Amino acid sequence: MAVRVSMKVNGKAVSGEMEERTLLVTFIREHLRLTGTHVGCDTAQCGACTVIMNGRAVKSCSILAMQAEGADITTIEGVAAPDGTLHPMQAAFKEHHGLQCGFCTPGMVMNAIDFARRNPNPTEQEIREALEGNLCRCTGYHNIVKSIAAGARAMAAAK
Amino acid sequence: MRAFQYHRPASLAEAAALAARPEAKLLAGGQSLVQAMKLRLASPSDVVDLGALKDLAGIKTDGRTLTIGAMTRHAEVAESAEVKKAIPALAQLAGMIGDRQVRAMGTLGGSIANNDPAADYPAAVLALDAVIHTNKGRHDVGTFFKGLYETALAPGEIITAVEFRIPQRAAYMKFKNPASRFAIVGVFVADFGGGNVRVAVTGAGPCVFRQTEMEKALAAKFDPASVASIKVSPAGLNSDLHASAEYRAHLVTVMAKRAVEAALK
Amino acid sequence: MNAPLIGARIPRKEDYRFLTGAGQYTDDVTLPGQTYAVFVRSPHAHARIKAIRTERARRAPGVLAVYTGEDIAAAKLGTLPCGWLITDVNGQPMKEPPYPVLAQGKVRFVGERVAVVVAETAAQARDAAELVEVDYEPLAAVTDATKARAPGAPVIHDIAPDNTCYVWALGDKAAVDAAFAKAAHVTRLEFVNNRLVPNAIEPRAANAVYSRAEDSYTLYVANQNPHVERLLMTAFVMGLPEHKVRVVAPDVGGGFGSKIYLYAEDVVVTWAAKQLNRPVKWTAERSESYLSDAHGRDHHTVAELALDRDGKFLALRVRTTANLGAYLSTFASCIPTILYATLLAGQYTTPAIHCEVTAVFTNTAPVDAYRGAGRPEATYVVERLVETAARELKMDPAEIRRRNFITQFPYQTPVALVYDTGNYHATLEKAQKLADVAGFAARRKASEAKGRRRGLGYACYIEACGIAPSAVAGSLGARAGLFEAGEIRVHPTGTVTVFTGSHSHGQGHETTFAQVVADRLGIPIENVDIVHGDTSKVLFGMGTYGSRSIAVGGTAIMKALDKVIAKGRRIAAHLLEASEADIEYERGVFRVKGTDRQKTFGEVAFAAYVPHNYPLDKLEPGLNENAFYDPTNFTFPAGTYICEVEVDPETGKVTIERWTAVDDFGKVINPMIVEGQVHGGLVQGIGQALTEVCRYDASGQLLTGSFLDYCIPRADDVPSFVVDTCETPCTHNPLGVKGCGEAGAIGAPAALINAITDALGVKDLPMPATPETVWRALRTH
Structure with a gap:
């Protein structure tokens, strides 16, 4: 049965009609056509679908769109400044080569932003543990870890 | 995911009525249920989302017990100053569940109602001699966890809060499944003083259980050496791709020893 | 423009779109009138299909069509x-059983495609797929290659009654036997090189659209490798004119080999798009990837190294049984x-x-190239044997390697290859220093004072990359050329678009290739863009694999x-x-030698397109050139990896404490x-050695059909690395480059198992060295 859901995505009020079984990630990708949020698995391990919902990084493949009714959501498309300037975390990923194929990258960046907001000066071990829910098959994580350390510092400095 | 009817009740009573439908499922954080539905391992007719019941979340303590609302997210428990002060091991355990995105959604009530044999929370609930409060009354933990994915909850019964006894010292040690990050073996040790020690083991068997031999040894002397030489029988323990029963049995001893070490620190 | 671009750490041009969610992967492409395909897959490893009933599925909401093997056969x-x-x-050709795109009468592995449902939405297709009823007559199955060759094993293909695709050999058997007969010492190992699932994080996907107006497909x-995909699909499977098919591999989320191949799903959606006159999209769920992506490795090997008293290697004897899965990928x-x-000389x-290699069919997913492809297996054989021999002879493992290093180049190995250059002492020494x-x-x-064990292991790997001289490959059985193509399109104002047949799915070609072009032309890198991955734009290409x-x-x-x-x-x-002979080109400027008379690259480009003052009697206008390059030899990257581990003997958990990699990739x-x-x-x-294995x-x-059971490493499983290079430029290409994409995966498993066996004091340990495996090894030792 079709139901209606409304939420705020990247600062804009959006709503849509869909089947009740629609996942949040499907709503974002197919209804809103924001395809930067990716799906890399069907068991909630890979984290490519990570978005920030009500201030916390979550896996949008494990949430029904209806659960996000009224929520405030940020996707990778909503992170850079309106003039296109990269967010400090995005810029750090670029500077430190924290991405290769780019598929896991949006999820990595979204999780990293939420993590760095709560932990502005993380150790390497804390960063590695914070990435438990994000799989990358290209980078070996080495440069992702460096990127997040630098991005966290840059975010703290920009405050 | 197969089709279902979605409900977002505004009151506990309404939720209970909906949940009593024969093929209904309660949705708390959804970190297990939504997965199961995606893989078509679960196909409820009705999904009753508890997300609007704000009263079910929250943390409070009276100095003797710590009560956590059923809809409190793992991340909130892990970060809570009150939990860290009252039962630091519980905050630590909550911070070890799944990954940080899962912890942002997953709830205490959802975890123990699901009673996954490899979940972390059941070990804390059992070791901390908790009382499970529901819309219909209360359950003592001793009779709550019945078996593989099975609890004493009746149809339409909804967990509202869990009341933990505050121990003198406690610790949780987890040996993670490298792939899923669930517990291959997790051991929660709680010392309430006066020779009252509880040791709960998750991941190793079909359901969380108490290791009474270790409890006795630790009651006599709360020291790692008290458990280090206790050999656990592999009989009845889980055996799978990741760990044999024999290895799990061995890990129960190692994790228990390390939990006692950590509790003493 | 003054700083050299070759050798510079230039941030990647492609990053902005990936970092802002603007990448366009196949599943991001949704076309007007889009429909969705879901495949019905075999739940049996081996079964006869007695009947398929599709009526209920056809009647389900939103369903447009259900196709089975019968439809495919009817369409020829x-x-x-x-x-x-x-x-x-x-001297007989290998057995080549037909690999149908939808099963014909029989299924031979779990996950084989039996039918496809196309519907208006993906959810409807999925619902309807559950309604396709298939009657199977299950047959006995065999998954282990050694067992598949035993008498009485289930026969998978009638044309290969012993399930053997081929028995193949390389090298001088008599010389090897003679050397073993007089050897002072023989080191023997028998092991399995574990089956792996590549697991690019982007699952495979295909979206085909047919145009009646043009009678063409996209x-x-x-x-x-989109051109190879098109060639195989049009010429060998669908019988379509190649010029009527455009293949676009847009942003691709990792490949590691698994996306080289022409897969059944690609063919089926392309064919179905014409039947329905609607675009048809299929995107794998991760569970489907596990079942149906080509897997890697899966060797059972017995290997022996003969040595003299001083640790000089006399001969190597290797017997391998390779599991190919149910069909030839x-x-x-x-x-x-x-x-x-060919890599066994190391x-x-x-x-x-x-x-000698025996290749065997089993009731498992097809096995093909996965990062390294053959070379990790060869390196594992050589480097495990060498390290084990050193321990048995009580020699330092670095010293035994030094004694046997090739130092004279070019070097003809006894297994067909000619190494053009290398400096193995240099990489070993640098690595030893960096690894302390x-x-x-x-x-x-x-x-040990903390109750832990510690071990150190080496691997000195070599690989053959830059595949391949086409004539050599052809003489060895390749059915395709292995050159590459490129085109330089200079625009009238002197900016450049480069078209390459190589494909980038994480490697950063858009940056690296732009550096090469901007450096050679002496123009700003911003003036160079790289285009790849579209058969309608790029002239031709053999694609990206084998670090080429x-x-x-x-x-x-x-x-x-x-x-x-x-x-x-x-x-x-x-x-x-001036005379052409007097013109030199440097840093973006054409100059008359010894004078200050010059024209910039941009001025010359402009003249080529606005030929008002131009030698039209001698030259065509325009500045657009292409080239095909067929290499004259392989390239031979090599290096030394040193791994140091700590083992918790109580749990068997291995922690990698240090990892040093020194590679020689040429320039x-x-x-x-x-x-x-x-x-x-x-x-x-590291995943292969420590956490990953595909089990049936x-x-x-x-x-191991999901990330819950198949463990690819996470960030907290691995350390940060110390990575450095030595440089002996490749002698037969103008850039002096060798390739770097696979080295890590080739050298790492042997180094890690060498380190763990050193820590434990055991001769061997199966991969992956999971905590329980290590714990058991300690208990029985």
Whole structure:
């Protein structure tokens, strides 16, 4: 049965009609056509679908769109400044080569932003543990870890 | 995911009525249920989302017990100053569940109602001699966890809060499944003083259980050496791709020893 | 423009779109009138199909069509071809059973495609797929290659009654036997090189659209070599005119080999798009990827090394049984042969080598190239044997390697290859220094004081990259050329678009290739864009695999640049009224030698397109050149990896404490990107040795069908790495480059198992060395 859901995505009020079984990630990708949020698995391990919902990084493949009714959501498309300037975390990923194929990258960046907001000066071990829910098959994580350390510092400095 | 009817009740009573439908499922954080539905391992007719019941979340303590609302997210428990002060091991355990995105959604009530044999929370609930409060009354933990994915909850019964006894010292040690990050073996040790020690083991068997031999040894002397030489029988323990029963049995001893070490620190 | 671009750490041009969610992967492409396909897959490893009933599925909401093998047969579609013919020891061609795109009467592995449902939405297709009823008559199955050859084993294909695709050999058996007969010492190991699932994080996907108006197709597909995909699909399977099919591999989320191949799903959606006159999209769920992506490795090997008293290697004897799975995937046959046995000399002067490979069909997913493809298996054989021999002879493992290193180049190995250059002492010494091998004994003591074990292991790997001289490959059975193509399109204002047949799915070609072009032309890198992955834009291409992009694709670009500059000199000579022989080109300027008379690259380009003052009697206008490059030899990257582990004996958990990698990739264009390739390769190699294995049960059910059971390394499983390079430029390509994409995955497993066995004091340990495996080894030792 079709139901209606409304939420705020990247600062804009959006709503849509869909089947009740629609996942949040499907709503974002197919209804809103924001395809930067990716799906890399069907068991909630890979984290490519990570978005920030009500201030916390979550896996949008494990949430029904209806659960996000009224929520405030940020996707990778909503992170850079309106003039296109990269967010400090995005810029750090670029500077430190924290991405290769780019598929896991949006999820990595979204999780990293939420993590760095709560932990502005993380150790390497804390960063590695914070990435438990994000799989990358290209980078070996080495440069992702460096990127997040630098991005966290840059975010703290920009405050 | 197969089709279902979605409900977002505004009151506990309404939720209970909906949940009593024969093929209904309660949705708390959804970190297990939504997965199961995606893989078509679960196909409820009705999904009753508890997300609007704000009263079910929250943390409070009276100095003797710590009560956590059923809809409190793992991340909130892990970060809570009150939990860290009252039962630091519980905050630590909550911070070890799944990954940080899962912890942002997953709830205490959802975890123990699901009673996954490899979940972390059941070990804390059992070791901390908790009382499970529901819309219909209360359950003592001793009779709550019945078996593989099975609890004493009746149809339409909804967990509202869990009341933990505050121990003198406690610790949780987890040996993670490298792939899923669930517990291959997790051991929660709680010392309430006066020779009252509880040791709960998750991941190793079909359901969380108490290791009474270790409890006795630790009651006599709360020291790692008290458990280090206790050999656990592999009989009845889980055996799978990741760990044999024999290895799990061995890990129960190692994790228990390390939990006692950590509790003493 | 003054700083050199070759060797510079230039941030990647492609990053902005990936970092802002603007990448366009295949599943992101949704076309007007889009429909969705879901495949019905076999739940049995081996069964006869007695009947398929599709009526209920056809009547389900939103369903447009349900197709089965019968429809495919009626449409006379061909079967999936194999691109490499191996000839067996008796001179017979390998057995090539047909690989239908939808099962024909029989299924041979769990996950084989039996039917496809196309519907208006993906959810409707999925619902309807559950309504397709298939009557199976289950047959006995076999998943283990050794068991598949035993008498009485279930027969998978009628044309191969012993389930054997081929028995193949390389090397001088008599010389090897003679050397073993007089050897002072023989080291023997028997092991399994574990089956792996590549697991690019973007699952495979394909979206095809047919135009009645043009009678043409466009296929968007997550693929590493769109031209090869098109050639195989049009010429061998669908019988379509190639010029009526456009294949686009847009942004691709990792490949690691698994997206080289022509897969059944790609063919089916393309065919269905015409039947329905609607675009048809299929995107794999991860569970489907586990079942149906080509897997990697899966060797059972017995290997023996003969040595003299001083630790000099006399001969190597290798017997391998390779599991090919149920069907021959696109390049399956050449992986355990041509890309494996030829690497068994390693970095050493072993004078006699013989390798025999038996390739076997089983009721498992097809096995093909996965990062390294044959070379990790060869390196594992050589480097485990060498380390074990050193321990048995009580020699230092670095010293035994030094004694046997090849030092004279070019070097003809006894297994067909000619190494053009290398300096193995240099990489070993640099790695030892960076790894502080001298301080290891003290670190081991410190670990032991904490009740931990500590071990150190080496791997000195070599690989053959830049595949391949086409004539050589052809003589070995390749059914395709292995050149690469490139085109330089200079625009009138002097900016440049480069078209390459190489494909980038994480490697950073858009940056590295732009560096090469901007450096050669002496123009700003911002003025150069790289285009790849679209058969309608790029003239031709053999694609990306085997670490060949810069060595082969980069050289094709260099050749095209030479033509651009040659033509530019002729134009400049005219403009400057000088003789062509007097024109030199440097840093973006054509100059009359010894004078200050000059024209910039932009001025010459402008003259080529606005030929008002132009030698039209001698030259065509325009500045657009292409080149095809066929390499004259393989390239031979090599290096030394040193791994140091600590083992918790109570739990068996292994922690990697230090990892040092020193590679010789020849010239390095962008060290930042190269280091990234090494990091990623290392972690895939660490995954093989420590966490990853694909397991089937005896009945052929896949036990490791998700990330919950198949463990690819996470960030907290691995350390940060110390990565450095030595440089001996490749002698036969103009850039002096060798390739770097696979090295990490090739060298890492042996180094890690060498370190763990050192820590435990055991001779061998199966991969992956999971905590329980290590714990058991400690208990029984």
